[in-house]
Amino acid sequence: MAVERRTLIHDGPGGRFEGVFAWDSAHPGPRPGVLVIPNILGQKEEDNAKAEALAALGYASFAGDVYGQGKRTQRGPEASRYMDEMNADRALLRDRLDASLSALKAQPEVDAAKTAAIGFCFGGKCVLDMARSGLDILGGVSFHGVYDRPDYDNVSPIRTKLLICHGWDDPLGKPETVVALGQELTQSGADWQIHAYGNAGHAFTDASMRGSTIPGVAYEERADRRSWQAMQNFLSEVFA
Template sequence: MPSYSATLSSILDREPQPPGGITTADVDYDVSGTACAGFLALPAGDGPAPGVLVVHDWLGVGDYVRMRCEMLARLGYVAFAGDIYGADTRPGPADAAAVAGGFYGDKALFRTRLTGAFDRLLAEDRVDATRTAAIGYCFGGSGVLELARTGADVSGVVSFHGGLQPGPEGEAQAIRAKILIQTGAIDPVVPDDAVVAIENEFRAAPDLDWQLTAYSGAMHAFTQPDANSPDYGAQYNASAERRSWQAMKGFFAELF
């Protein structure tokens, strides 16, 4: 079981450890010849459970997404942190923007790695393939929307402070997932025109079930305790972090 900082542990412990506990494991897998290194958290028991793909921020698979996987397992979900970058790529803060930008600029590669991670989640024996979701943070928040646009058979996706780039015209018609977008109301990375653009994308698909919540006073990366760069538009916001997690739980309760 990973050992977390006191700050991450305090967030994790908001979800009490269930009587049977949970188990975790590092998971090596392959996507189109690229070695990837993910992380799996399983609830106790041996019956089927809903599966949740967790897509990392621009730093890759680290303690933050591992902690979120454990929170989800404590709630009874099979949670898998997919590795979009590949096992050999773990950027630091200085080069993370360039690495993430390579995937934003190559949507085909981005989607291949996302669908590969989703397929790896589905390969788990405990996952009920009829009840699945994907959540993501920052880079991963953009990623789960890209996964939805592929037409993947995922029940719902939740974007936490993700970049909100609309897809090609008409592509929203292929989305099968219900969508929950959670963004910061003063996030300069996602200005008002970006919010309007993605709302217009989804309005063009009248049968699509989507919702968008903006949290007052919240900047980019508002769920991440280490975010403290308000001059660059990124800062942790404890209230928005708690509220957005609760909103996700309500979304999942309806979804499943």
């Protein structure tokens, strides 16, 4: 195994975008591709590490960027600055996600007919929006995502298979919100599953949130480990 990475810069709606592409160079020929969509903070090393972990599983992966080159934030009062802009224009967000997906599909190591997306927090919402809008992915995995619907209609049927990994104590995803998501996806004809993890809240995969004192927002090792395994099983089925 020889996992490598390269910086990938591409054009998209509103500017240029920069992420990191990872693949196993010891593996010959194209293989399924997985887009990694970051959380509220935007593209960062943690996302690149996820892309490398996916490459080690035999995929090619692109830790993408929907904010724009150089647009990154840190935790604090300004953390949601760029996310707020995207939440205010979900159609633009959709188009930027499509540009990231196109950049992934264009890589010679990727089988463009076999792609999926995973996302964390805001990135989990992005995965759902990709499915809702009919972007060309076979599967999507949302980790502690946000479930509010965009201001455009879902395609029907939703052809993207979906796995939603949810922390039951997530203050951003109350039980009634999770039920509403299931109803929405059923009405749209999606093949979906929701895994809810007890004693876990928002950001349960984010190791930088160990010891967090924010109610309902913290890293949780069991949910992190179990959801990553669930993702592996899901991708194996999607790409079979």
